[in-house]
Amino acid sequence: MDLILMMKNELMLVFIIVILLVMKVADNGRSSGYWIGVINVLLIVNCIIDWLPVSEGELFGGVYKSYALGNFGKSLLSTGTLLISLFSTDWLKRCQHIAEFYLLMISTLLGMFFMISSGNLLMFYLSLELSTIPLAAMCNFGLTERKSGEAAMKLILSSAFSSCLMLMGISFLYGASGTINFEVLSIIVQETPLYIMGFVLLFVGVAFKLSVVPFHLWTADVYEGAPVPVTAFLSVISKSAMIIVFSFLLYHVFGSLYNSWYLLLYVLSIVTMITGNVFAIRQENMKRFLAFSSITQMGYILVGISGSSAEGVTSSVYFIVVYLFSNIAAFGVISQIAEKSGKETISSYKGLAKHNPFLAWTMAIALFSLAGIPPTAGFFGKIFLLKAGASKGDLFLITIAALNMIVALYYYLRVIRAMFMDENEDSIPVLHSGAPLKVALAICLIGILITGFSGPVYEYIFTLSNGI
Amino acid sequence: MNSIPLIHFLIVSTALFFIGVYGFFTRINMITMLMSIELILNSVNINFVAFNKYLHPESNDGLFFSLFIIAIAAAEAAVAIAIIINLYRTHSTIDVEDANEMKL
Numbered sequence: 001m002d003l004i005l006m007m008k009n010e011l012m013l014v015f016i017i018v019i020l021l022v023m024k025v026a027d028n029g030r031s032s033g034y035w036i037g038v039i040n041v042l043l044i045v046n047c048i049i050d051w052l053p054v055s056e057g058e059l060f061g062g063v064y065k066s067y068a069l070g071n072f073g074k075s076l077l078s079t080g081t082l083l084i085s086l087f088s089t090d091w092l093k094r095c096q097h098i099a100e101f102y103l104l105m106i107s108t109l110l111g112m113f114f115m116i117s118s119g120n121l122l123m124f125y126l127s128l129e130l131s132t133i134p135l136a137a138m139c140n141f142g143l144t145e146r147k148s149g150e151a152a153m154k155l156i157l158s159s160a161f162s163s164c165l166m167l168m169g170i171s172f173l174y175g176a177s178g179t180i181n182f183e184v185l186s187i188i189v190q191e192t193p194l195y196i197m198g199f200v201l202l203f204v205g206v207a208f209k210l211s212v213v214p215f216h217l218w219t220a221d222v223y224e225g226a227p228v229p230v231t232a233f234l235s236v237i238s239k240s241a242m243i244i245v246f247s248f249l250l251y252h253v254f255g256s257l258y259n260s261w262y263l264l265l266y267v268l269s270i271v272t273m274i275t276g277n278v279f280a281i282r283q284e285n286m287k288r289f290l291a292f293s294s295i296t297q298m299g300y301i302l303v304g305i306s307g308s309s310a311e312g313v314t315s316s317v318y319f320i321v322v323y324l325f326s327n328i329a330a331f332g333v334i335s336q337i338a339e340k341s342g343k344e345t346i347s348s349y350k351g352l353a354k355h356n357p358f359l360a361w362t363m364a365i366a367l368f369s370l371a372g373i374p375p376t377a378g379f380f381g382k383i384f385l386l387k388a389g390a391s392k393g394d395l396f397l398i399t400i401a402a403l404n405m406i407v408a409l410y411y412y413l414r415v416i417r418a419m420f421m422d423e424n425e426d427s428i429p430v431l432h433s434g435a436p437l438k439v440a441l442a443i444c445l446i447g448i449l450i451t452g453f454s455g456p457v458y459e460y461i462f463t464l465s466n467g468i
Numbered sequence: 469m470n471s472i473p474l475i476h477f478l479i480v481s482t483a484l485f486f487i488g489v490y491g492f493f494t495r496i497n498m499i500t501m502l503m504s505i506e507l508i509l510n511s512v513n514i515n516f517v518a519f520n521k522y523l524h525p526e527s528n529d530g531l532f533f534s535l536f537i538i539a540i541a542a543a544e545a546a547v548a549i550a551i552i553i554n555l556y557r558t559h560s561t562i563d564v565e566d567a568n569e570m571k572l
Contacts, residue, residue, distance in 0.1 A: 122533055129540050133547050140551050149555040150567040156548045157501055157564075161492055164508040167537060168485065171515040171530075178524035180533065221570045 005055045006066045009074045010117075012049050013110045016042050017103060024099040035098045036089055040436070043082045050075040062119045062181055068464040069317065070116040073244040080237050080324050081109055086440035087332035088229030090339045095227075101141060104134040105233065112241035116248075121170050121180040124245075125163075128205065131241070132159045135234060139226040151225025158218040162208035169201025186253045196260050203264065206249070209242045210298050213272040220279070223291035228338055231287055232331035235294050240320045247305055247313045258308060265306040266397060273299030273404040281411050284345050286334050289411070290327070293370060296408060297323055303401045304385035307392060313465040315384035318451075318458050322369060322381040325447035329366035332441050333359045340431045351427030352419040359431065360419045362441045369448045371412040372405055377452030384458065477518035484511035498552050498562045502545055509541045 004011065019042065023035075058065045085102075092098050111130030118124040136156035142148030170180075176194040177185055189195050204215065211219040223231045250261055276296030283289040297319075304315045336359060337352075338344050353360035369378035382405060390398045451457050484507055491504030513534040520530030556562050 122529075122536060125533075126536060126540065129544065133544055136551060137547055140554055143554065144558065146558045147569055149551065149558050150569055152551045153498065153555050153564070153567060156544070156551055157498070157505075160502075160505045160544055160548065161508075164488070164505055164512065167509065167512040168515070170533075171512050171519065174516065174530055174533070175519035175523060178526075178529075180529050224570050 002055070002057065003059060006057055006059055007064065008052075008054060009050050009071070009078070010110060010113050012046050013106055013113065016046060017106055017110070020099055020103055020106070024103075027099070032093045032098055036092055039098070039102050040082075040085055043078070043085055047075075047078045047082045050078045058119060062183060063123050064114075064117050065119040066117055069313070069461075070244060070248070072461065072464050073116055073241065073317070073320075074113050076321060076324060077109060077112060077237050077241055080240070080328060081105065081233070083328050083332075083440045083443060084229055084232050084237070086436040087328070087335055088232075089434060089436045091227060091229055091335060094339075095141065097141075101138065104138045107134045108138070108233070109237065112237065115245050116241060118245075119182055121173065121182070121185075125167065125170065128166075128209075129163065131238065132163070132209075135230075135238065138230045138233070139222060141230060142225075142227050145225075147225035148227065149225075151222045154218050154225075155222045159208065162205050162215065165201050166205025169198045169204070172198030172201065182253045186255060189254060189256050191257055191260065196257065199254055199257055199260065200264070202249075203261070206242060206246050207268070210239055210246065211295050212268050212298055212302065213275045213295070214268075216272070216275070216295050219295060220283075220288045220291040223287045224285055228287070228331060228335035231290075232328060232335070235290065235331070236324050236327045239294070239298065240324055243301060243316055243320055247316055250305065251308070251313060262306055262308065262392075265302050266394075269299045269302035269306065270397065270400050271299075272296070272302065273401060277404055277407050277411075280408070283411075284347065286344050286346060286349070286415075289346065289415070290330060290334075293408070293411070294327065296404065297370070299404070300382060300385050300401060303389040303397060305388075306397070307388035307390070309388065309391055310462065310465055311384070311388040311391060314458065314462045315381070315388040317461050317465060319381040319385055321451055321457065321461075322377040322448070325444045325451065326366045326369040326376075326378060329362050329441055329444035329448065330370070332437060332444065333363040333366070336431060336433055336437055337428060341428050343428060346415055346418055348428065349415065350418045350422040350424035355427060355430045358438075358441075359433070362445060363419060364416050365445055365448060367412045367416055369452075371409050373409075375449075375452065377448050377450075380452055380458070474518055474522040477514055477522075481511040481514040481518070484508070484514070496563045496565050498555075498564060499549075501564070502548055502552075506541060506545070509537055513537055 054066055054071045056066050056068060108131050111127045114127035115124060115131060118127055136152050139155050140148055140152035172194055174180055176198060177188045179185055208215040254261060273296055276292050276299060280289055280292035280296060283292060301316045301319055305312050365376060369376035372378045372382040386398050386401060488504045488507035492501055495501050495504065516530040516534040552562055555567060559567055
């Protein structure tokens with residue numbers, strides 16, 4: 001009974017995977033609309049079940065553990081997956097392999113759930129791979145497009161390499177401590193060279209998934225080449241899951257290496273913010289632009305995490321909520337425009353507001369939130385991150401972060417100017433968006449505004465993060 | 469019984485690791501790059517097994533870990549080769565340098 005209560009999120013996903021497999025085997029030429037309908041209903045049920053409360057505790061001798069913040073993260077991820085599934089309806093109808101696409105997507109999500117709940121290094125490694133390998137296959141879903149294959153190749157080769165480095169780190173940690181259990185490890189770890197070496201290599205694997213700067217080279221290419229729904233999944237869901245695991249690892253398992261990782265985060269966050277901004281300014285393609293913007297956002301999150309207090313975790317998880325809604329809204333608009341008109345560059349967005357006011361306004365609000373302009377949630381997210389980062393009293397880091405936020409305004413506003421102020425002869429004609437897309441975008445907009453205006457969201461996350 | 473000291477195993481695994489890293493960065497054929505990755509994974513396996521046998525013989529954690537690594541490596545290679553085959557269909561080559569449509 002404990003098993004069902006604690007693992008209900010994972011069991012639900014496994015259940016959906018089995019249903020899809022059976023349906024695929026028994027399939028006799030059903031229409032794509034039928035498939036999409038069934039799967040979306042399953043995802044909605046999954047999302048509702050995930051938001052129900054879960055009991056906390058450990059299973060399988062500490063290999064699997066359920067804790068409040070992790071469960072909140074899981075509910076958030078399944079909501080995000082549902083939103084992505086809703087806005088990708090049009091693309092999926094054109095795509096031949098709907099069942100396979102969802103199988104891969106839900107397997108990835110399952111991997112992330114297990115990763116959040118992992119209680120030892122073996123489980124962590126296995127679930128990391130489960131969340132990476134299907135993702136590479138998903139990137140290749142534009143089967144006949146040259147860019148898609150190239151993106152998948154870049155993702156699988158670089159992720160395989162980074163997970164090799166991570167395994168080397170894990171083997172050092174194991175050699176030094178003799179255990180792979182997080183609880184035991186957190187007691188044993190000391191600041192000796194072997195532990196630090198192991199930790200840094202483990203950090204590489206995580207930093208690769210977060211695309212923190214020295215390991216960000218795959219990001220822009222994969223984002224550009226992959227189909228838009230996959231890009232959205234990669235940039236939002238995968239990174240959000242990793243942030244939760246990352247803060248758990250840093251605060252709980254490697255808490256005693258604090259002096260080492262503070263330095264690491266300090267340097268990497270500065271480099272990440274600056275590089276992300278500098279490259280984002282010169283991008284023309286919307287997907288590449290959002291790739292570099294997401295690298296910059298990761299830099300801000302690192303600033304918040306380096307604060308090393310309950311506030312650090314709270315502010316970064318709060319920022320994840322904001323980032324999830326804003327980025328999904330932006331990608332929803334991009335996917336609609338790319339699907340209907342095939343245009344992806346910023347210059348082709350000129351005059352979008354004239355014919356498609358709903359899409360243009362959604363995009364504008366999402367970008368305002370990413371830039372951190374007051375009425376939207378992004379502003380509060382950034383304030384909290386800076387506040388958490390400042391708790392160590394190092395104002396240099398905070399100043400750099402604040403300056404970067406100002407620079408970032410330039411390129412976010414450039415898109416908004418193109419949409420609202422520039423005239424264009426052949427601007428994008430009126431696009432008729434389907435109901436699922438409108439629902440998804442509306443939920444995202446409500447999410448952006450509500451998380452911004454209501455204090456209880458932040459306080460709720462704060463009570464959850466006390467467990468870490 | 470323990471006539472070979474631990475350090476010898478570590479030297480072999482470190483050498484394998486860097487041969488793999490070198491191969492990964494210098495080769496342009498994707499299959500060879502995958503082979504380099506397998507080399508790195510095997511060096512990690514040697515590490516795990518040696519640490520388990522010499523330093524922590526009381527439990528079998530390291531041994532199990534290396535078994536799982538072998539399984540995952542096979543899965544990863546399967547997906548990677550599928551992707552490479554598809555790349556061959558669109559590009560008619562499996563050299564990474566020819567897959568260069570997207571640049572900064």
